[in-house]
Amino acid sequence: MGNIVAAPKTSDDFIADGHTPMMAQYLAVKEAHPDCLLFYRMGDFYELFFDDALTASEALDITLTKRGRTNGDDIPMCGVPFHACEPYLARLIKAGFKVAICEQTETPEEAKARTKAAGQPASKAMIRRDVVRIVTQGTLTEENLLSARESNYCAALAEIGGQYGLSWLELSTGAFFVQAVPAGGIAAALARVNASEILIPDRFTRTPEIYDQLAPAQGVLTVQSASLFDSANAQKRLERLFGVGTLESFGGFSRAEIAAAGALIDYVERTQVGQLPYLSRPQQIVAGAVMEIDA
Structure with missing residues (x-):
């Protein structure tokens, strides 16, 4: 029972x-x-x-x-x-x-x-x-609370079947990204994004090989229920948000990328109490591509 x-x-x-x-x-x-x-x-x-x-x-x-x-x-x-x-x-x-x-x-x-x-x-x-x-640190929208010289990203990290996905967005601009990251490259990916807040499933706190890579991150770690990182629910959430029947036109997202993006949207919807601001369709950052931050 x-x-x-x-x-x-x-x-x-x-x-x-x-x-x-x-x-x-x-x-x-x-x-x-x-x-x-x-x-x-x-x-x-x-x-x-x-x-x-x-x-x-x-x-x-x-x-x-x-x-x-x-x-x-x-x-x-x-x-x-x-x-x-x-x-x-x-x-x-x-x-x-x-x-x-x-x-x-x-x-x-x-x-x-x-x-x-x-x-x-x-x-x-x-x-x-x-x-x-x-x-929260990653969901600020007030100009007076934001730096004019730096982006203010909220990020989420997910794992599905041994693959890792990172997603991050900025509420004040609507910029929205996803990226597949290797198991040993989590710390480096987070350092590049430099998010103010990072969402992780609670099970990561009990997984040293992951949690140890989060220690150098500058952003606040926000622990969420692992159930919020379910990739099937995340896909439905993204399809509903962007009014599409499938995510295929967005690119070949991995299940982990979808899970991270969906958890991020869920969190933003809760912090904004349903008043979700405009977000661009998620842009996929591929391995080897140069990501311009604050350009």
Whole structure:
């Protein structure tokens, strides 16, 4: 019998645990994004609570305060201004953190009207909030956070049947590449691409001959479930994205190249919360070809 995975806790679950409606909403969103610092929009500020507040206040050297109590303990809190968040965001991303941006998706008036329509007093209204984007080193699009002299690639490395495939893209330009790499050439290929972030399947962390080649890479390593590197699903994802019935017209991609490209698209779709920017069709870099970076 397989392991039973517990369903994520909802706001109602956290309210039942004794949290206020606002804090329950925060905790439910945070539970869905455990690997991110959560920028939770409250009026003119993005607020962070609990361990996120402790981490961010130290990383950003900003004041740590508190907001209420839970289970008898003060709730740590810190915040950054919404209209001037980019410098703070840049520092966190540069330090290797991921940041989930949680915005108010309705006005207070809309929240009150919705609550009244549900037969509850307007005083019980809770503004809806949703994560609209997850910001990572390899998925930056803001000009103020990007270097004008260097590309900002997000890459993925996959292995299928002993063959390795590398894919990388740049969200701000739409450039998209794939390349087959030899088992002993992973480190060299990653050095040429110089990606800011590299996605790998979790099993690579248990494979020394691969993982040791990742150590020299400058980019942040982001470990993903190996299931996301399935080549069949990756092919369907790419065909759907580019509106084609087959990838044959793109070139003779190996299964490993397809797996890497598909995992990359999946990751970008998740970080952009479905709002995928324009991407060029993947260009295949063949062995022996000269790849011009930042030309």
